[in-house]
Amino acid sequence: MQSPPTIPLLNRDVLADPYPFYAQLRESAPVHYIEPLLGSYVICRHEDIGPTLKSTAMFSSKGMELSRRTTDKLSPELLGMLMTENSLIASDPPIHTRLRNMVGRAFTPKRVAELEPRIRELTVELIDDMLREDKLDLMEDLAAPLPITVIAEMLGVEPERRRDFKRWSDDAISSSNLSLADTDPARLEASIRALQEYMRQAIEERRRSPRNDLISALIEAGGKEDFVTSNDLIAFCRLLLIAGNETTTNLIGNGMVALLRHPAEWEKLVADPSLVPNAVEEILRYDSPVQGVFRETTQELQVRGQTLPAGSRVMALFGSANRDPRKFQDPDRFDVTREVQGHYSFGYGIHFCLGAPLARLEAKVAFEELLRRVRRFEFASSPAESLDWNYNLFLRGPKSLRLKAQRR
Numbered sequence: 001m002q003s004p005p006t007i008p009l010l011n012r013d014v015l016a017d018p019y020p021f022y023a024q025l026r027e028s029a030p031v032h033y034i035e036p037l038l039g040s041y042v043i044c045r046h047e048d049i050g051p052t053l054k055s056t057a058m059f060s061s062k063g064m065e066l067s068r069r070t071t072d073k074l075s076p077e078l079l080g081m082l083m084t085e086n087s088l089i090a091s092d093p094p095i096h097t098r099l100r101n102m103v104g105r106a107f108t109p110k111r112v113a114e115l116e117p118r119i120r121e122l123t124v125e126l127i128d129d130m131l132r133e134d135k136l137d138l139m140e141d142l143a144a145p146l147p148i149t150v151i152a153e154m155l156g157v158e159p160e161r162r163r164d165f166k167r168w169s170d171d172a173i174s175s176s177n178l179s180l181a182d183t184d185p186a187r188l189e190a191s192i193r194a195l196q197e198y199m200r201q202a203i204e205e206r207r208r209s210p211r212n213d214l215i216s217a218l219i220e221a222g223g224k225e226d227f228v229t230s231n232d233l234i235a236f237c238r239l240l241l242i243a244g245n246e247t248t249t250n251l252i253g254n255g256m257v258a259l260l261r262h263p264a265e266w267e268k269l270v271a272d273p274s275l276v277p278n279a280v281e282e283i284l285r286y287d288s289p290v291q292g293v294f295r296e297t298t299q300e301l302q303v304r305g306q307t308l309p310a311g312s313r314v315m316a317l318f319g320s321a322n323r324d325p326r327k328f329q330d331p332d333r334f335d336v337t338r339e340v341q342g343h344y345s346f347g348y349g350i351h352f353c354l355g356a357p358l359a360r361l362e363a364k365v366a367f368e369e370l371l372r373r374v375r376r377f378e379f380a381s382s383p384a385e386s387l388d389w390n391y392n393l394f395l396r397g398p399k400s401l402r403l404k405a406q407r408r
Contacts, residue, residue, distance in 0.1 A: 008036060008114060008395065009034060009036065009037055009038050010037065010308060010393060012391055015389060015391050015392070015393060015396075016387070016389050016391075018098075018291070018319060018334065018393075018396075019319070019323055020376065020379055022044060022213060022319060022320035022323060023320075023323070025042065025044045025317075025320060026044045026045055026087070026320055026324060028314065029306075030043065030045045030048055030302075030303070030304035031043055031044075031046065031048075031070065031303050031304055031306040031308075032044070032308075035139060037315060037322065037393070038294075038313055039307050039313055040294070040313045040314060040315040041161075041303075041306070041312055041313070041314045041315070042314075042315045042317050043303065043314060043315070043316050043317065044281075044317045044324075045320070045321065045324055045326065046321040046322075046324040046326060046327040046328075046342070046344070047324075047326060047327070048303065048304060049316045049317075049318070049321045049344055049348070050344075050348055050349075051189055051318050052295060052303075052314065053293075053295070053316055053344075053347060053348040053349045053351065054348065054349040056092045056096075056349070056350065057092075057298065058298055058299065058301055059296070059297060059298070059299050059314060060092050060293035060295060061089065061090050061091060061092050061096065061295060061296075061351060062090055062091075062092070062294045062296050063090075063293075063294035063295040063296035063313055063314060064087075064089045064090040064293060064294050064295075065087065065090040070239075075189070076359065077368060078189060078192055078193075084229075084231050084232050084234075084235040086099055086228065086229070086232045086235075087235055087239075088100065088103060088231075088235075088236055088239060088354075089239060089351065093350070096277075096350060096351075097350075098382050099228075100350070100354075102218075102221045102222055102228060103218070103221070103236060103354060103356075105217075105221040106214060106217035106218045106220070106221045107217075107240075107354055107355075109215065109357055111214075111217075112357045112358050112361060113357075113361075115150065115154070115358070115361065116361060116365065118150075118153070119146075119361060119362055119365050120365050120369065122146060122149055122150065122364050123142070123146060123366055123369045125145055126142045126145060127142060127369055127370065127373055128373075129141065130142055131373060131374070131405060131407055134404065135380045135402060135404055136380075136402070136403055136404075136405060137254070137400050137401060137402050137403075138253065138256055138377075138401040138403055139249070139253050139397075139398060139399065139400050139401045140400065142252065142366065142368075142370075143248075143249045143250075143252035143253045143256075143397075144166065144249050145162075145166075145247075146248070146249075146252070146362060146366060147244060147245050147247075147248035147249055147359075147362055148162055148165055148166050148169070148245045148249075149162060150244070150358070150362060151240055151241060151244040151245055152165055154213065154214045154240075155202075155213060155214050155215050155237060155240065155241075156202070156206075156211050156213030156214065156215055156216070157202075161198070164194065164195070164198075165195075165241060165245075166245070167191060168191045168192075168194060168195040168241070168243050169241050169245045169246065171187060171191035171192070172191065172192070172195070172238070172242055172244060173392065173395060174243060191242035193296060195238060195241075196234060199234040199237050199238065200230065200235075202215055202237075203215060203219065203230055203234065204230075204234055206219050207219060211267065214237075214240070215233075215237065218233055218236065218237070219233065225394060234298075240355070241351065243353070243355055244355050244358060244359075245289060246289070246395050246397075247289045247353075247355065247359050247395075248289075248358075248359045248362045248363060249289075249397060250289035250390075250396060250397025251280070251283060251289045251359055251363045252282065252362075252363055252366050252367075253396075253397045253398045253401055254283060254286075254287040254288075254289060254396065254397055255279070255280070255283035255287075255363065255367065255399070256287055256377070256401060256403075257287070257370065257387065257398060257401065258283055258287055258334050259377075260377060260378070260403075261334070262334045263333055263376070265336045266335050266376065266377075267281070268337065269336060269367070269371055270371060270375070270376075273368060273371050273372075275336050275337065276364055276367050276368050276371070277360070277364055278336060278337065278338075279336035279367065280339050280360055280363045280364055280367070281340040281343065282290065282334065282335060282336050282338050282345055283363070284322075284340075284345035284346070285322045285328065285338075285340050285343035285345065286322070286323075286334050287319075287396065288318050288319050288322055288343070288344075288345040288396065289345065289359075289395065289396060290318060290345060290346075290347075290353075290394070290395060290396075291314050291317065291318055291319040291393055291394060291395070291396050292316055292317040292318050292319065292393075292394065293314075293315070293316055293318070293347060293351075294313060294314065294315055295305070295313075295314045295315075296311065296312065296313055296314065297309070297310055297311060297312045298310065316344070318344040318345055318347075319396070321343075321344050322343045322344060322345060327342060335389070346359075373407060373408060374405045374406065374407060374408065375406045375407065375408050376405075376406050377403045377404070377405050377406075378403065378404050378406075379402070379404075380402040380403050380404050387401070388400055
C-alpha cells in the first residue's frame with residue numbers, strides 16, 4: 001500500500017482547505033491507511049465509495065459508534081450515557097430497518113414540506129435583523145440560528161432553551177477526536193448531562209401529555225416497536241439536534257463562501273433565482289458540510305488491491321469523492337448551473353441522510369431570501385484566505401463570516 005502524502009490531514013492549514021490534499025490522496029492511490037485519522041483506511045475515489053456504503057454486510061455501520069470515533073475526550077461514564085444499542089446511524093439491518101421505519105413514520109416528507117412557510121418566516125425575520133447593521137456575521141446572524149430554531153420547534157423545545165441547545169450541540173461536536181477544537185472537559189461533561197436530562201424529562205412529559213411535535217410523534221411510533229427504549233429516543237433526538245443543526249449551518253456558510261469567491265455565480269442567481277435549488281446541490285458537491293462517514297470491516301477484504309483486515313476502521317471521504325475528476329468534469333470549478341448528479345454529501349444507501357429534505361429546504365429558502373434583499377455581499381475586512389474555519393474533519397464550515405451587504 002502506498003504511503004499517503006506527507007501533509008498531515010488533521011492539520012489546521014489543511015483543514016482550512018483540504019481539497020488539494022484530497023487530490024493528492026486520490027491520485028496516489030485509491031485507499032490509504034492514515035494512523036492519525038483514528039487508524040483508518042481512507043477510501044477517497046467516487047467509484048469506490050458507493051459500493052462501500054451499500055455493502056452493509058462487509059462494511060458495518062458500527063464504525064459510526066461514538067466509542068469508535070472518540071477516545072480521550074470522554075470518560076467511560078459519559079460514553080456509557082451516550083451509547084445505545086439501537087442507534088440509527090451506527091446500526092445494520094435488521095435493526096436499522098426497524099429503526100428507519102419507526103423514524104420514518106414521525107419524520108415524514110409531508111411534515112418537512114409543511115414547514116416551508118414557517119422556515120421562510122423565520123428566515124425573513126433573521127435577515128431583516130441582520131441587515132440593520134452595516135457589518136454582519138452571516139454565521140451568527142442567520143446560518144446558525146435558523147436551523148437550530150427549526151429543529152427546536154419541531155422537537156417542541158421552549159424558545160428560551162434554544163441557546164442551551166446550540167451550546168450542547170457545539171460541545172457534542174467538539175468531543176470528537178476529529179476536531180481540533182479545545183473544549184473544557186468540565187463544560188463538555190455538563191453539556192452532555194444537561195442535554196440528556198432535558199430530553200429524558202421531555203420524553204416523560206410527552207408520554208403523559210402528547211403534543212403536536214416530533215418528540216410526541218417519535219414516542220407514538222416507538223410504541224409500535226417493542227425494542228425501542230427511552231434512551232433510544234433520547235439518542236435520536238440528540239442526533240437530530242446535532243445533524244439538523246450543524247449540517248444546514250455549514251451548508252449555508254460554505255455556500256456563501258463559494259459565492260463570495262465566485263461572484264459571477266452570485267450574479268447568475270441574481271439574474272435567475274430559479275437556479276437556487278441547483279445551486280444548493282452544487283454547494284453540497286463543491287464543499288460538503290459532512291466530509292465523510294466511518295464504517296468497520298466485518299471480514300478481511302480487498303479494496304482496489306489493498307487488504308483491509310477484519311475489524312478495520314474505514315472512512316468514506318465524501319469531500320474527496322465529490323471533487324473526483326473521474327465523476328465530475330473540472331471538479332474544482334464552482335458552477336451553479338452544473339448538472340449535479342451523484343454527489344455523496346448526504347451519504348448513500350440505507351443510511352442516506354433522513355434530514356436531507358429539511359437541509360435542502362432550509363438552504364433554498366435562505367438563499368432565496370438573501371437574493372431578494374441583498375444586491376451583493378463582500379468580505380467585511382479579512383480576505384477570503386483568512387477565514388476562520390471550525391477545524392473539524394468530519395463537519396466542515398466557517399466559524400464566522402463577517403460581511404458587508406449592499407441592500408436592494
